[in-house]
Amino acid sequence: MTDTKKIWAVVPAAGIGQRMEGAVPKQYLPLAGKTVLETTLEKLLELELLAGVVVAINARDTHWQKTSLVNHPKVFICLGGKERSDSVLNALNFVQSLGDGAEEAWVLVHDAARPCVTLDNIRTLIDLAFTEKCGAILASAVSDTLKRVHRNNIIAATEDRSTLWQAHTPQFFPLQKLRSALEYCREKDLPVTDEASAIEQVGGKVLVLADRRDNIKVTMPEDLAWAEFILDNQGLQV
Structure with a gap:
C-alpha cells in the first residue's frame, strides 16, 4: 500500500430485502455454507490493512x-437508518466517536449483499485513490443496449452507453469528506443512491476503476445460485 492512514470498512446491512420474497433479510440467507453477510465480511476481514469493520444493522x-x-475483535455494529445513506452516516459517526485517527481515516463502503468482490480489486482501488488523492469506486462499463421507456413500457429512446458505467462497491473515500457530503445531502434533502453520488453533489472528484463483472449484488432469489457458482469458481470452499 502507498499510504499509512487508517482504513475502516462500512457495511450497511439494515435492509429487509423485500425483493427476495422471504421473511429472512437477504444478507442472512445461506450462501457457501454461511450467510451472505458472513461471506462478505470474511472477505473484507482478509484485508490486513483494515482497522475494523462497522456493520449497520x-x-x-x-x-x-x-x-x-x-x-x-475487528467487527463492530451500529444502528442502521431508514435509508442506506442514513446507515452509512451512522457508521461514520461511530468511527468518529472512537477517535484514534478518525480525522485522517479513509473508509471502504461495501454492500452487505456483494460477497463476490475480489481482494485484488479492492487493493487496487485503495492504491488508485491514495495515488490520485481522491475518492474512487469499482464499476463496470455498460455493455448492453439501454432503452429509455415510458411508464406504459413503450420505448422512448436508445441511450448512448459509451460513457455509462454501472456502479459497484466498495466505494472508497476520506471519512471526513464522505461524512460531510452525506450530512449536506441530508440537510438539503438531495437524493443519495450511493456514496459517490453524495460526493458528486458537493463537487468532489471520484474516479472509476474497472471491476470484474462477477462482483454481483444478491438482489433476487436466483442471484444466490449465481453467487455460489462465482465463489466456487473463485476458489472458495463451498
Whole structure:
C-alpha cells in the first residue's frame, strides 16, 4: 500500500430485502455454507490493512447475534437508518466517536449483499485513490443496449452507453469528506443512491476503476445460485 492512514470498512446491512420474497433479510440467507453477510465480511476481514469493520444493522435485527462474527475483535455494529445513506452516516459517526485517527481515516463502503468482490480489486482501488488523492469506486462499463421507456413500457429512446458505467462497491473515500457530503445531502434533502453520488453533489472528484463483472449484488432469489457458482469458481470452499 502507498499510504499509512487508517482504513475502516462500512457495511450497511439494515435492509429487509423485500425483493427476495422471504421473511429472512437477504444478507442472512445461506450462501457457501454461511450467510451472505458472513461471506462478505470474511472477505473484507482478509484485508490486513483494515482497522475494523462497522456493520449497520436494523434495530429489529434478530439474526446478527447468531452469526459467527458476533464476537470478532475487528467487527463492530451500529444502528442502521431508514435509508442506506442514513446507515452509512451512522457508521461514520461511530468511527468518529472512537477517535484514534478518525480525522485522517479513509473508509471502504461495501454492500452487505456483494460477497463476490475480489481482494485484488479492492487493493487496487485503495492504491488508485491514495495515488490520485481522491475518492474512487469499482464499476463496470455498460455493455448492453439501454432503452429509455415510458411508464406504459413503450420505448422512448436508445441511450448512448459509451460513457455509462454501472456502479459497484466498495466505494472508497476520506471519512471526513464522505461524512460531510452525506450530512449536506441530508440537510438539503438531495437524493443519495450511493456514496459517490453524495460526493458528486458537493463537487468532489471520484474516479472509476474497472471491476470484474462477477462482483454481483444478491438482489433476487436466483442471484444466490449465481453467487455460489462465482465463489466456487473463485476458489472458495463451498
